[in-house]
Amino acid sequence: MRSSKAIVLIEVICASALALVTIVAIESTLRSKPVLQWLDLHRPPYIPRSGLVDIRVHVEKQMLHLEALAREPERRVSFVGSSSVVNGIDEYDVKVALKAAPKLQPRNLGLTGMLSSELSPLRSLLVSDGTVAVVYLYNGFSFSDVRNPDAIDARGSAIDDLNHEPIAWWQIRRAARFGERLLSERLWIRRYRNLIISYVERILASDIEPLRSPFDYSVDRPPPPMSERTRVPRPPVSSENWVRRAYIESSERDTTLGYSALSSFCDDLKRNNVRLIISAAPEALFGRTNPYAVGIDFDAIDARIEKISKQCGAYYIGRDKVFEDDDANFVDEVHLSAKGREKYSKAIGAKVDEVLGR
């Protein structure tokens, strides 16, 4: 009996070990430079609301792009923020404007729905060894305590969350979720699972090609119709909606996780001799009347950020209200059109050039 128990035990151990070796082998292959470069080059385009690329795939692809860029040994200026950055910063136009530091490579590190509380957990990806400056472009919703539910699995940090909300010994379910998240964050095959599946699907459909444009919207996308560009305030959506809550908290409270995270990030960069430039991401004036942002005090948010910037030695660039009042610069409330992107990238590039040239 004892020997048969041992045989069964050996079988179980062998099967588990083999599974572990296989998982490690797949993980190592995925993290190897050639594979990562190929995945980054062939990342899927974003086709909003078509159902072809879901938001999880979109978030994971942006994160994998950051992972790929973090391995590049280059001196760079990183542009960090939400989808306003994803669609608002053209690396080429910024580079043209960087006359004082022509060898610096501007990098668009925008992440859809990014909040400032994510700056610290994502620090290792946002700030590489060669990063000279970080340009953080915030939105009116960036400084709340809420989390972007679509991004928790791909971008969240279980350790960070644990620091904010410790787990009691009887909270088995939370502890299990913590363990699962920790594992998923460490293993790319789990963290980028939806993205990897999308590659397999595209390969099976013979529909895989290098990404043509890093932006979410086609270059010829027009501004929204006049009916959506009204300056008349519309009824707000429920404050249960996470975006609305994020706007409200950023506007009404100055002690949120978001504001303290920005201060810490700023101090951290200062200690490491990385220049931080903070500016409001361009948000269309017509967007201030939409159901998510209606009634939000953008001036109060700007004033708080200016104060934080002064306190920690970051350079603050004010909001360009003339640019924001021109509807042709936008395809919707927070995303720039091709024309707007070109104008804005050149302008922010010139400003960064001026700051770095001092």
Added chain:
Amino acid sequence: MSFHSIEFFFLLSVTLFVLAAVTHTARPWILVIASYLFYAAGSLLWLAILVAMTLLNFGLAKLIERGSAKGNGGALIIGVVINAALLASYKYAGFLAETFNSIAGCKCLPIVSLELPLGISFYVFESISYIVDVHRKRMPAVRRLRDYALFISFFPHLVAGPIVRAADFVPQTETAKPFDPYASRRGLELIAVGFFKKLVIADNLAPFVDRVFLNHAAYGGGVLWIACIAFAIQIYCDFSGYTDIARGIAKLLGFELALNFDWPYFSRSIRDFWRRWHISLSSWLRDYLYIPLGGNRGGLTQFASAVTVTWFLGGLWHGASWTFILWGIYHGTLVTAAGWSRGSRIGSLWEHVPAPLQMLIVFLSVVAGWVLFRAKTIVDAMQIWGGMLGLGSMPFTEKFDRVSPLLIVGMLVAALMHSITYRLRRHQDNVCSIGVESVTLRVVAIAAIIVGCFLLAGTSQTFIYFQF
């Protein structure tokens, strides 16, 4: 508490640890306590109902045993009525009131919807079969309350079956030996296979199936066919996966639960299908409904009536909805037609149809039936059937490009794996586990299953049969 939750893993680990530490006589009590904790995690009220019904049926069986010796069946009738009334009040009260109100065109009866205690349909059937078996003298009343409580509450089968018979289970409370090496190995294999079926196959198919059934009018017949076949695979992998895990856990604990699925999609007739699908329910319906109703002992009319009533109630057992009732009647009709055709010209023609074609026809008939099972309303089911036949408002190929090639490949791989294990099983009489004798191959297969579960698990879904 679901099998794929961390709470369950914790409970199972503690239970195994305690079982190893206590004496043989204490083990059934440990299992009863573990089962009650498992059930109490859902609701304390549910546990109270379970305990009350356990005490009631345990006592009633003693009375029935004494009464049947004197030819008195009063206690049996009371027992069956109380059990059926409990199930009806939770499961069918709202449905009956709603149906009455819609027929009467008024809001005469209040529609009360009570939260259905998990597994009530399963343990009520187990209780009824027990008291009937005692009445029929197929088994004596269980002597110890501990053994009866374990039979009803044993956590591997409590919430979604298999529907266990007391005569099969109760003797095991004396003989069960946890940690038997070979049983444990088979148990672990079954658990691994069950999780693979559930997490990798069923949970990955679920979002596609849900999307199509929710908005079926937007899809052409091609996509509807794929969705219906995907649902056939999903429900099989979900339910048989659950049963595999339940049987595997029971094996670890030293118990043997009855086989519930025997490659049903390889059936060569609809009667064959029901001998292979949810075997514990279909055999229950046969033994406690169909045969008492006369079965096939009378003429064709009696046979048809017995089958129709049995399948009407079989459909109703699945849920208080006309779609389930019609699904039952649909299968009842197919079984009746198959019964009538036996010995006739059509029957002998069917015998000459090649086996693969027979399997395909039976499979497609079952798939057509799943439409009724899965659709929200009868109108939806009709529209889906219409779409599948090319009679819908959308062209047949509408949104075909939205079907992920990975989904098709996944379905084909699942079908291929199913066929391989079916062949292996036929050669080796090795039901429902890895199906290979070579240690190396078995280790590789288990490792592949673990890697598959780790890498390919879909978005977590509740087991479908938990709702029943």
